Amino acid sequence: MLLAGDIGGTKTDLAIISPHAGPRAPVAKATFHNANYIGLDIIVRSFLEQTHLSVDYACFAVAGPVVGGRAQLTNLKWMLQDYELKETLHLQGLWLLNDLEATANAIPHLVPSDLYTLRAGEAEEKGPIAVIAPGTGLGEAYLTWHESGYQAHASEGGHENFAPINLQQLDLLRYLLNRFNHVSYERVCSGLGIATVYDYLQTSGQVRENPALASRIMQASDRTPLIIEAALDKSAPSRLCTLALETFVAILGAEAGNLALKVLATGGVYLGGGIPPRILPLLQSDTFMHAFMNKGRMTNLLAHIPIHVIKAQAAMLGAASYALDKIGQ
Numbered sequence: 001m002l003l004a005g006d007i008g009g010t011k012t013d014l015a016i017i018s019p020h021a022g023p024r025a026p027v028a029k030a031t032f033h034n035a036n037y038i039g040l041d042i043i044v045r046s047f048l049e050q051t052h053l054s055v056d057y058a059c060f061a062v063a064g065p066v067v068g069g070r071a072q073l074t075n076l077k078w079m080l081q082d083y084e085l086k087e088t089l090h091l092q093g094l095w096l097l098n099d100l101e102a103t104a105n106a107i108p109h110l111v112p113s114d115l116y117t118l119r120a121g122e123a124e125e126k127g128p129i130a131v132i133a134p135g136t137g138l139g140e141a142y143l144t145w146h147e148s149g150y151q152a153h154a155s156e157g158g159h160e161n162f163a164p165i166n167l168q169q170l171d172l173l174r175y176l177l178n179r180f181n182h183v184s185y186e187r188v189c190s191g192l193g194i195a196t197v198y199d200y201l202q203t204s205g206q207v208r209e210n211p212a213l214a215s216r217i218m219q220a221s222d223r224t225p226l227i228i229e230a231a232l233d234k235s236a237p238s239r240l241c242t243l244a245l246e247t248f249v250a251i252l253g254a255e256a257g258n259l260a261l262k263v264l265a266t267g268g269v270y271l272g273g274g275i276p277p278r279i280l281p282l283l284q285s286d287t288f289m290h291a292f293m294n295k296g297r298m299t300n301l302l303a304h305i306p307i308h309v310i311k312a313q314a315a316m317l318g319a320a321s322y323a324l325d326k327i328g329q
Contacts, residue, residue, distance in 0.1 A: 001027070002327070003048075003058040004320035006099065006313065007040060009075030009136035010222075013316055014047045016055060019327065023109075023320035028053060034076055041088050058085070059095045059323035061102030061315040063137060065156055071096050075136050075192075095323055097154075099315045100139035103272045104131045104152035106310075106318030107143060114312035118271075118283060121306030127266030130259045132158075133273030133310075134252060138186040138193070142263040152318070157259065158186040165254050165291060168247070175200045189251045191224040191275060198227050198244040207240040228278055249282045253291030260305055261298055268306040276309045283309065 002017040004026075011033055015026035028051040032043045040060070048054065062080060064073040069082035086094040097105070107129055126145040133139040138158030143150040162183045164170040176183045176196070187193055198217070202209060209217075217226050231241035252271075260269050276283060292307070293299050 001053065001055045001057075002320060002323050003044065003055040004316055004323065005040075005044075005058070005060040006102070006315040006319065007060050007062045007073065007076075007078075007080075008034075008099070009063050009073065010034060012040065012043050013313065014044070015316060015320070016051060016053055017320050017324070019324055023317050023324070027051075034078075039078060040080060041085060044089055056091060057093045057323055057327055058089065058091055059097065059319040059326075060085075061097050061099040061319040063099045063135075063139070066096045066098050066101075066154065069096060071098075093323075093326065095319075095326065097319055097322060098139075098141070100131060100133055100141035100272070101152045101154040102316075102318035102322065103133060103139070103270075103310070103314040104129070104141040104143050104318065105322050106312070106314040107131065107152075107270060108150050109317060109321050110310070110312060110314070114310060114314075115270075116277070116280060116309040116311055118307040118309060119289070119305075121268070122304045123268050123306045124266035127268075128263045129267040130256070130263050130265035130269045131272055132252070132256050132259055132269070133271065134190045134193070134275045135273035136191050138184075138190045138255075139273065140259055142259070142265070143267070144263075157262075158189075159184045161185075162188055162251075163254075163258075165250065165294065169251065171204065172197065172200050172247070175203065185251070185255050189248065189255055191222075193251075194227055194244060194248050194275075195223045197247050198223070198241065201240055201244055201247070207243055209240040210238060213238055213241075228275075232279070232281065245279060245282055246285075246287055249279070249285070249287050250291045252276075253288040254294070256307070257292040257295055257302055260292075260302055261295060265305055268308060270308050270310055272310045272314050277311050280309065 006013040015029040129143040140157035230238035231245040
């Protein structure tokens, strides 16, 4: 039996996979809030005790760089080492993958119902594929074709310097440079980034917020869901929250286009993470596509690239698929 996991900055999703049933039919699964635990090994033991099942192998997708089997989670103070976890959990084999590498590994296994297509485009057979995923942070990865299949590559591109594309975003950068030495795309294009953009807009005084809503948002432990909810409220949307989401969508579109150019993603661009499926109405607007396409002389190159939103739990699927391939070798 295989234990697959998606270890994010906020929560950990675990599933027990039977090699016969495959990763889409887990024997058991559960979600744990990381703030309640001091380490991944404690969560795993708790999960296995609850299920009364044993596992021989494990593969974890982790939200942070993995180098030499060692992972420091970017938005969580956990350090993971593959051989230490393997011994602690008494397993025959254990693998750590960057969560976006795991998501990229899932791309060849996705089916149409796992996706929402923003633009069908014209995918080049065996062409490189780009993956960008705003969740708690911002992850990026890509796939290239090797011999008989796609190979996933991890990246920490979400931490590159934020590049404004208009005067408002330039003011946003100035605002953030007064607070941080380094302003990355993750700082403005993630769940945390949505709240940061909201704070900037509120401080700038461009739009006034409803006092009651402003109070609710400021008191929330996680402000992003409330901002998204208020922006998408069909009866009485918040202008400030809507502007924050529109700014986020423009930044995401621009960086998705940047990544497509960097890896020449003629095989398509896939939007992963927890946020894109929740804001589909805004991604369908002209804001995202205009920012994606606005690349000067390279605009025509991007015009035919397919763009999809991943609705499935891709990191878990990719981690499980990776491990099952390893076990079967």
